[in-house]
Amino acid sequence: MVHTCVVAGCRNRRTPGTPLSFYRFPRDPERKRRWIAAVNRRGWEPNDGSRLCSTHFLSGKQVKNPRSPDYVPSVFSSPGNLEVADKQEARVEAANALLFLQGQGRFAAGEQGHGGGSPEEAEPAAAAGESGSSSSSSSSLSSDEDNESMGDGKRGRFVHAADMAVHLDDALLALKKENQALRESVDRMSLSENSLRNDAEKVKFYTGLPNFFVLETVMWLLAPHMDGMKAAKLSKFQQLLLTLMRLRLDLRNRDLAYRFGVKVGTVTRTVHQMVTIMSSSLVPTAVFWPSRAELRKNLPAALRASHPDCAVIVDCFKVPFEEPVSQGNQEQHRQRVGPPPGALGGGGASPNVLKYLIGVAPQGVVTFVSRGVLGDVSDKSLAEGCGFLCKLLPGDVVLAGRDLDIDDSVAARGALFKTAAAPAEAAGVQRHVERVISMVKHRYAMLTGPVESPFTAVCERASNLSTFDKVVQVACALNNLCISAAPLE
Structure with missing residues (x-):
C-alpha cells in the first residue's frame, strides 16, 4: 500500500527504494494529541492509514523517549511558505522558457535577413x-x-x-x-513505617517492642479507636510511633516536634490522646488477672511445693515528680485513697513522689498496677483504695518480699498474705518483683521520672486516673507483649 505524508505541502510518498520512513500516529492519547497539534490541520483527525514521514523529525526518525526532541515531530514548513516557493519556482521556469523562445526567434530572423549570417x-x-x-x-x-x-x-x-x-x-x-x-x-x-518494617533493632530501640510484627499488631488493635484524632500531618502509624518514643526514650515534646516536623502542641495533644486510647483498649487486653486454673497450671517449680496457691506477688515502686507537689495537689492525691493514714508506708517517704502498687504473676508478667498516690500514703491505704483486693478469691495466696501491712485487708477477702519466711526465699521473691519492675522501667524510661506536672493532673473523673497513671499501665501492658517474662527461680 502506498502511503503519503499527511503534512500539508509535503509530497513525500512511500515508493520502492525510498530511504524515508513513514510512521503511524501513536496510540497514547496525550502523545497522539501533540502529534495532531504539530501537523496543524484545522478540523483534521488521523485514521488508520494516516502516516507521517521521517523528514519531520530532527534526527530523521521518531524517538519514544518523552525527553527526546523527536518524541513529537517538529520539522515543518508553513503552508504559506510552500505556496510562495511554488510561485517563485513557476516564475523562474516561465522566465527561462521566454528567454529560450526569444533566442530562438533572433536566431531565425538572422538566418532570413542575412542568409545565415x-x-x-x-x-x-x-x-x-x-x-x-x-x-x-x-x-x-x-x-x-x-x-x-x-x-x-x-x-x-x-x-x-x-x-x-x-x-x-x-x-x-x-x-x-x-x-x-x-x-x-x-x-x-526517616521515622516511617517502611523504615522500621525490616529493621527489628530500630523497632526495639524506638518502641521497646521486640519486632515489627508486634508493633503492627498493636497498630491494628488501636487503629479503629484513632479515627477521631486530629493530627493532619501525622499518619496513624506516626502518632503511635511518636507516643511510644515518648514513653520509651522519655524525649521532650519539643524534641519530638523537631523529629516529626510538627508543632509542640500537636505532640502534647497526640501523646495524651494516644495514651488514653491505649489505656482503654490495650491495657485490658494485655494486663489482666489470670484464672486460678491458669496460674496453677504454669506455676514455677520454685513455688509449686511451698506456695501452690500463690496468685500474685506484690510490691510498691515510686516515681519522683519533676517539681515539688503543692499542698493543694497533695490534698487532691490524698482524696483518692481516703483520709490521711495514721502511719506512713515505706518509713516516712517523701510526698514528692508517686507510689504504685504492682502485682506480678509467678510467671513474670504484670497482672495488676494501681493508680498513683503521694509517697507519704501508707501501703495499706494504697492497697485498700486501688481495687487490688477485689481481684482476690478465697484461698488465694498473696506473696511479698517484705511486710506491706495488708494482712488483715487480704484476710477479709478470704485470702492469705505471706511474707517469705526464709531470708533466701524472701530475697528471691523480692528480686523477682524488682526484676519485672526494672524491666518495665528500663524498657520505658519515662517511668524512671521525674514526672512532668502536666501528666499528673487528673484527666478523667470517672476513673480518677491521671495521664501518668495511664502511662504506667500502658508501659506494663507493652512490657507483657514483649514476651519478657522473668519466672521465679
Whole structure:
C-alpha cells in the first residue's frame, strides 16, 4: 500500500527504494494529541492509514523517549511558505522558457535577413553561447555545491540531535538511579513505617517492642479507636510511633516536634490522646488477672511445693515528680485513697513522689498496677483504695518480699498474705518483683521520672486516673507483649 505524508505541502510518498520512513500516529492519547497539534490541520483527525514521514523529525526518525526532541515531530514548513516557493519556482521556469523562445526567434530572423549570417557574426554568438553555457554550467555547479553543503549541514544537525538524544537518555537513567538511591536513604533515616518494617533493632530501640510484627499488631488493635484524632500531618502509624518514643526514650515534646516536623502542641495533644486510647483498649487486653486454673497450671517449680496457691506477688515502686507537689495537689492525691493514714508506708517517704502498687504473676508478667498516690500514703491505704483486693478469691495466696501491712485487708477477702519466711526465699521473691519492675522501667524510661506536672493532673473523673497513671499501665501492658517474662527461680 502506498502511503503519503499527511503534512500539508509535503509530497513525500512511500515508493520502492525510498530511504524515508513513514510512521503511524501513536496510540497514547496525550502523545497522539501533540502529534495532531504539530501537523496543524484545522478540523483534521488521523485514521488508520494516516502516516507521517521521517523528514519531520530532527534526527530523521521518531524517538519514544518523552525527553527526546523527536518524541513529537517538529520539522515543518508553513503552508504559506510552500505556496510562495511554488510561485517563485513557476516564475523562474516561465522566465527561462521566454528567454529560450526569444533566442530562438533572433536566431531565425538572422538566418532570413542575412542568409545565415557571416562566420564573424556567428563566432561572437557562439562565444556568447559558450559563455552563457559556461556561466549556466558554473551556476549549476555552484548550485549543486550549495545544495550539497546544505545537505551536509542538515545531516550534521540530524547526527547532533541523535547524539543529544542518546546523552539525554544516559543522563535520565543516571538521574533515576540517583533518585532511587536518595529515596532509599531518606526512608532509612526517616521515622516511617517502611523504615522500621525490616529493621527489628530500630523497632526495639524506638518502641521497646521486640519486632515489627508486634508493633503492627498493636497498630491494628488501636487503629479503629484513632479515627477521631486530629493530627493532619501525622499518619496513624506516626502518632503511635511518636507516643511510644515518648514513653520509651522519655524525649521532650519539643524534641519530638523537631523529629516529626510538627508543632509542640500537636505532640502534647497526640501523646495524651494516644495514651488514653491505649489505656482503654490495650491495657485490658494485655494486663489482666489470670484464672486460678491458669496460674496453677504454669506455676514455677520454685513455688509449686511451698506456695501452690500463690496468685500474685506484690510490691510498691515510686516515681519522683519533676517539681515539688503543692499542698493543694497533695490534698487532691490524698482524696483518692481516703483520709490521711495514721502511719506512713515505706518509713516516712517523701510526698514528692508517686507510689504504685504492682502485682506480678509467678510467671513474670504484670497482672495488676494501681493508680498513683503521694509517697507519704501508707501501703495499706494504697492497697485498700486501688481495687487490688477485689481481684482476690478465697484461698488465694498473696506473696511479698517484705511486710506491706495488708494482712488483715487480704484476710477479709478470704485470702492469705505471706511474707517469705526464709531470708533466701524472701530475697528471691523480692528480686523477682524488682526484676519485672526494672524491666518495665528500663524498657520505658519515662517511668524512671521525674514526672512532668502536666501528666499528673487528673484527666478523667470517672476513673480518677491521671495521664501518668495511664502511662504506667500502658508501659506494663507493652512490657507483657514483649514476651519478657522473668519466672521465679
